[in-house]
Amino acid sequence: MLSATGIEKKYGNLQVLKGVDISINQGEIVSIVGSSGAGKSTLLHILGTLDKPDSGKVILNGERTDQLTGKALAKFRNRHIGFVFQFHHLLPEFTALENVCIPGWVAGNKRKPTEERAKELLATLGLSARLDNKPSQLSGGEQQRVAVARALINNPSIIMADEPTGNLDSANAKELHQLFIDLRNQYQQTFLIVTHNEELAKLSDRILQMKDGYMVS
Numbered sequence: 001m002l003s004a005t006g007i008e009k010k011y012g013n014l015q016v017l018k019g020v021d022i023s024i025n026q027g028e029i030v031s032i033v034g035s036s037g038a039g040k041s042t043l044l045h046i047l048g049t050l051d052k053p054d055s056g057k058v059i060l061n062g063e064r065t066d067q068l069t070g071k072a073l074a075k076f077r078n079r080h081i082g083f084v085f086q087f088h089h090l091l092p093e094f095t096a097l098e099n100v101c102i103p104g105w106v107a108g109n110k111r112k113p114t115e116e117r118a119k120e121l122l123a124t125l126g127l128s129a130r131l132d133n134k135p136s137q138l139s140g141g142e143q144q145r146v147a148v149a150r151a152l153i154n155n156p157s158i159i160m161a162d163e164p165t166g167n168l169d170s171a172n173a174k175e176l177h178q179l180f181i182d183l184r185n186q187y188q189q190t191f192l193i194v195t196h197n198e199e200l201a202k203l204s205d206r207i208l209q210m211k212d213g214y215m216v217s
Contacts (some may be wrong), residue, residue: 001024001025001026001060001061001158001190002022002023002024002047002058002059002060002156002157002158002190002192003022003024003058003059004020004021004046004047004056004057004058004059005021005056005057006019006020006021006056006057007019007020007021007022007043007046007053007056007058008020008053008054008055008056009039009042009046009051009053009054010054010106011108015213016039016042016213017039017042017043017046017053017213018039018213018214019056019214020039020043020056020210020213020214020215021215022043022047022208022215024158024190024192025190026157026188026190027088027188027189027190027207028190028191028205028206029064029180029181029184029191029193029203029204029205030191030192030193030204030205030206030207030208031193031194031195031200031201031204031206031207031208032044032192032193032195032207032208032209032210033195033196033201033207033208033209033210034209034210034211035202035211037105038210038212038213039210039212039213040173040194040210041162041169041194041199043194043210044160044162044164044192044194045101046066047060047160047192048083048160049065049068049073049076049077049081050077052066052068057082060080060081060157060158061080061157062105063076066130068209070085071093071193073165075107077082078103078106078107078154079103079107079154079156080156080157080158081156081157081158081160082103082150082152082153082154082156082158082159082160083151083159083160083161083162084144084147084148084151084159084160084162084164085147085161085162085163086163087163087167088135088143088144088146088147088167089136089147089149090143090146090147091135092134092135092136094134095131095132095133095134096122096127096131096132096133096134096135096138096142096146097115097118097119097122097131097132098120099135099146099150099152100118100121100146100149100153101114101115101118101153102152103149103150103153103154104117104118104153107154109154114153117153118149118153120132121149121152121153122146122149124149124150124186125146125148125179126145127142127145127146127149130142130146139172140167140168140169140179141168141169141171141172141175141176144164144167144168144172144176144178145176145179148179148183152183152187152189157190158190158191158192159189159190159191159192160191160192160193161180161191161192161193161194161195162194163194163195163196164176164193164195164200165177165195165197166195166196166197166201173197173199173200174191174199176200177197177199177203180193180200180203181203191204
């Protein structure tokens, strides 16, 4: 479903990725672990089409994403990839419901079906009573669950999460871990997660370790 081969990336004189190969199957939860500076987030950004490799190729659902540019790239990303980051990046002036709907509206989906889908997701995540709350009125765990719902709104092929529990306390982190498992079981949702959290990594189907720009296991 997602495969990348020979991924290299350099910033100035710093070689961050040195020929990384990775393959992920539909419905898998895969975690990438490793020390800071190993290249984990850089790889995630390239796989998620947020950055371009200097060499190598990335294929998602049969499409060479490393060759896409401009509007075609933006449209593909919006349709096929959901993102969850350490900091939720919710828009403060919009409600929880509106934040979740925005990627659907950007994709050109009709307003009412998008809102119904958003309400369904927020209900699944235990946030039915928070639809009209703005981010400042939500706890950290609630904000991150809104971000997960936003990532799911367009039924993406894969969700890519970069340190998704890094800004949460242990109780909320544990809840988010279980949420990923539940979403995989309920929707066959695929997850690729970069994390330092050993507990989250151990819940994954596979753990991949990076070191000094290489995939070592």
